[in-house]
Amino acid sequence: MFVMNRLLNIFYLALSLVIFYQGTSSAQTCSATSCHQAIIRAEKPHAPVQAQECLSCHHQKKPNHPLLGDRSWELVAKVPTLCNQCHTPFGKTNKNVMHSPVKDGDCLACHKPHGGAGQFLLGVREDRTELCVSCHDPAPFKQQFMHGPVAVGACNKCHQPHESKEKALLDSPVRVVCLKCHTDFAKDLKKAKATHPPVKEGPCTACHNPHGSTVSKILRQRIPDLCVGCHGTIGKKLAGVKVPHKPLTQEGGCSACHSAHYSENKRLLPFDEMATCLSCHGTDNLGTPPLRNIKKDLDGKKFLHGPIKKGECVPCHDPHGSDNFRMLRGAYPAEIYVPYKEGIYNACLGCHEKNLLRYAETSIYTKFRNGKRNLHYVHVVNSRKSRTCRVCHQPHASNGDKLIDAENMKFGEWTIPVNLNITSSGGSCAPGCHQSFRYDRDKPVVYKTYSTSTKRSK
Amino acid sequence: MKSHIKSSRNLCFTLLTFLLLAGCATDTTCKYVSNEPIFFPPAPDEPRIQYLTGINSTSDIRINKKKGGISFIATGKEQEEADIILGKSYGIEVHKGKIYVAEGQGKTVRIIDLKAGTITEPKGVKSPAGALKYPLNLTLDDDDNLYVADTARRDVAVYDAAGNYKTSFAKGYGKGLEAKSKITDVKFYKGKxxxxxxxxxxxxxxxxxxxxxxxxxxxxxxxxxxxxxxGNFTIDDDGFIYITNLGSNKVTKYDLDGNYVGSFGGVGDQFGQFSKPKGIALDPSKQIYVVDGGTNVVQLFNDQFRVLTYFGMPGLPYGSLNNPAGIATSTDNIAYFQKFAAPGFKVTHLIYVTSQFGSEFCIPRISVYGFGQMEKK
Incomplete structure (x- = not known):
């Protein structure tokens, strides 16, 4: 019996020791045993975990562990107070834009407390897409055209995860964020003579979607819709224009002629005005049938049309489009012969003497006259067959004065002779159109077929 | 002895009083400069035209003019120089800084030289052939030849740059129109x-x-x-002719070929209407000034014939016109007249208007207005 009692006491003592030992086990034992080994296996463990200092964060509230259906350990404080014991708390500076979980003190929304696969106790590696889209709408991150950092899930290249002074938790103002990576762009931008105002002053996001877009260059809209959002006047014009400039209707849109960001030239053109136009209109195969190669028309010519002399095309042509033939700024017939009506040559008479065709007789509005008989009027003001200006004058350049090209006037397939001879008081003309005629302003020539008493028609 | 001294003192006082009165007598009784600026349009509108001064005689332009009788006594010279007082005048033109006035009443042309402070006349008007009878308007060409339209001579008299009478023209042209013809105005423009x-x-x-x-x-x-x-006309730099018509009370615009371009006006006394349109002039910005003799104002129009303002109306302390006739604008002599402008009012060109009557009411023969604006602070 005594022996039995001794054995029973030894058993109770042993049992007590086991229980006591278990109840007071140290932190090292959490991971040393098979129970919590997985915790320390994280690729990037939390520093206290790595040091196996579980008691930094946890403390035992009940003696027995584990407990079935209960917890015998708890955190030493609630999150984020617990985290702030070691980490500097957020919201203490002037960075007043806070990530929603940070604001709510929910550090564990993003961070794994013991360790994660990536840095900063995150459950993801460098590609953080999975983590971010667990809260954020994934749609912007699955576009046809993606911003590089978004495509690789480097959200933190632009955004701060906790707090920021900038909207959308950006690291810095939008332009600064963008130019941190786009350094070549920043360098050229500083040197540029002309800069698109949104680029100069505004955020890049005015035109670009920073995450992704269905439009190339991650633009917010396709061109020209994007451009006309600000350039409304041009937008209105394009909406109703009869003859649009073809590039505007094609893939490149406005950017076919304009640089969207900066340029060395006016109007953000890639080259000076004429070089920009001739970059397309200086070839033989533009359009079907091909448009004239203007570069060939100009090369080596002795006389240039006034605007061209100044390197300008836009005084006559509206580069975006117009309701007129050849995108001219004013009316001008598409056919070489048309019934004359007042106003059909406004494209030319906007600059040239507006009364040129108004009076059958004049001494002031043209030098092409016989006495006072206005020979421009004779050729053009004809209700059946008005000869358009280009019948006699080249629109761009010629080797003859008054843009009358003695060698290159085309009449269908015939290079028609002109034989114009200008004198101090008049001249003579023997073109393929009619017999030779002379005219003189001071001593009018008397023609058999013309009476000098002819009065003006109105 | 005492009485001798007394009589000498009396004589001295008498002499002094006489001299003072004599000195005062040479001073004009009319003053043409206002102490307070006269603006058109009046406040609260932004002033664009200011009445500056008037010219009625040599005394208004004389250089080193001394004010007050004592100065005249001191020099004595001014008393010897008789003032040339302008008579009833019509046409006025400014050429190379000098102001030319057709003085019908005086049968002469007055040449006002502000730099010299003199008023002269072409010597040719004293010659039998060059004598004027009733000069109405005048003009000068690039060689300073003077052309005077004289309605009593019924021709245009021509004087060379030295003032000598050369010839006359515009008499007896046309067929059967001699009796009707009456040249009232003449202009030289681009060689014609x-x-x-x-x-x-x-x-x-x-x-x-x-x-x-x-x-x-x-x-x-x-x-x-x-x-x-x-009655009167002017030609702009683009070769358009603006003519005032006393019959229709309109201003008509033609090109140099005589093509009708447009017109404005019509009979009446409202803005943009006329009841006796006379002189007409253009300023450097192509604004059109039309003198209306019936309402005694000058109306100002833009180049689209829209009425802008008017000035010279009766009843003003200074700056009123009385039966105005001729008008000229010029950028010459701005420095001379700027001193009459209100502080801060920068004159860009001058407007000269002749009044045919009103000298008895101290309305000068030539009223000078400055067109300009207040300088921004």
Whole structure:
């Protein structure tokens, strides 16, 4: 019996020791045993975990562990107070834009407390897409055209995860964020003579979607819709224009002629005005049938049309489009012969003497006259067959004065002779159109077929 | 002895009083400069025109003019120089800084030289052939030849740059129109002379070398496009002619070929209407100034014929006109007249207007206005 009692006491003592030992086990034992080994296996463990200092964060509230259906350990404080014991708390500076979980003190929304696969106790590696889209709408991150950092899930290249002074938790103002990576762009931008105002002053996001877009260059809209959002006047014009400039209707849109960001030239053109136009209109195969190669028309010519002399095309042509033939700024017939009506040559008479065709007789509005008989009027003001200006004058350049090209006037397939001879008081003309005629302003020539008493028609 | 001294003292006082009175007597009783600025349009509108001063006689322009009788006594010279007082005048023109006035009443042309402070006349007007009878308007060409339209001589008298009478023209042209013809105004423009024939209702164009008539215009088959008692005209730098018509009370615009371009006005006393349109002038910005003798104002129009403002109306302390006739604008002499402008009012060009009457009410023969604006602070 005594022996039995001794054995029973030894058993109770042993049992007590086991229980006591278990109840007071140290932190090292959490991971040393098979129970919590997985915790320390994280690729990037939390520093206290790595040091196996579980008691930094946890403390035992009940003696027995584990407990079935209960917890015998708890955190030493609630999150984020617990985290702030070691980490500097957020919201203490002037960075007043806070990530929603940070604001709510929910550090564990993003961070794994013991360790994660990536840095900063995150459950993801460098590609953080999975983590971010667990809260954020994934749609912007699955576009046809993606911003590089978004495509690789480097959200933190632009955004701060906790707090920021900038909207959308950006690291810095939008332009600064963008130019941190786009350094070549920043360098050229500083040197540029002309800069698109949104680029100069505004955020890049005015035109670009920073995450992704269905439009190339991650633009917010396709061109020209994007451009006309600000350039409304041009937008209105394009909406109703009869003859649009073809590039505007094609893939490149406005950017076919304009640089969207900066340029060395006016109007953000890639080259000076004429070089920009001739970059397309200086070839033989533009359009079907091909448009004239203007570069060939100009090369080596002795006389240039006034605007061209100044390197300008836009005084006559509206580069975006117009309701007129050849995108001219004013009316001008598409056919070489048309019934004359007042106003059909406004494209030319906007600059040239507006009364040129108004009076059958004049001494002031043209030098092409016989006495006072206005020979421009004779050729053009004809209700059946008005000869358009280009019948006699080249629109761009010629080797003859008054843009009358003695060698290159085309009449269908015939290079028609002109034989114009200008004198101090008049001249003579023997073109393929009619017999030779002379005219003189001071001593009018008397023609058999013309009476000098002819009065003006109105 | 005492009485001798006393009589000497009395004599001295008498002499002094006489001299003082004599000195005062040379001073004009009319003053043409206002102490307070007279602006058109008046406040609260932004001032664009200011009445500056008037010219009525030599005393208004004389250099080193001393004010007060004592100065005159001291020099004594001014008393010897008789003031030339302008008579009833009509046409006025500014050429190379000098102001030329057709003084019908005095049968002469007055040449006002502000730099010299003198008023002279071409010596040719004293010659028998060059004597004027009733000069109405005048003009000068690039060689300083002076052309004077004289309605009593019924021709245009020509004087060379030295003032010598050369010749006359515009007399006896046309067929059967001599009796009707009456040249009232003349202009030189780009190598041609344009004469306005009130009697025939025509603009006649002459070759200044041969003085032969080249062409004429002003009549139209279409109603309302013909001249109607044209009295005065001007030509702008683009070659458009603006003519005041006493018959229709309109200003009509033609090109140099005589093509009708447009018109404005009409009879009445409202803005933009006329009751006796006379002199007409253009300023450097192509604004049109039309003198209306009936309402005693000058109306100002833009180049689209829209009325902008008016000035010179009766009843003002200074700056009123009385039966105004001729008008000229010029950028010459701005420095001379700027001193009469209100502080801060920068004159860009001057407007000279002749008044035919009103000297008894201290309205000068020539009223000078400055067009400009207040300088921004």
């Amino acid at each position: 002379l344009y004469a306005l024939d009130l009697g025939s209702g025509l603009v006649r164009v002459f070759d200044p070398k041969t003085l032969e008539q080249l062409t004429e215009f002003g009549k139209s088959d279409k109603p309302g496009l013909s001249l109607s008692l044209p």
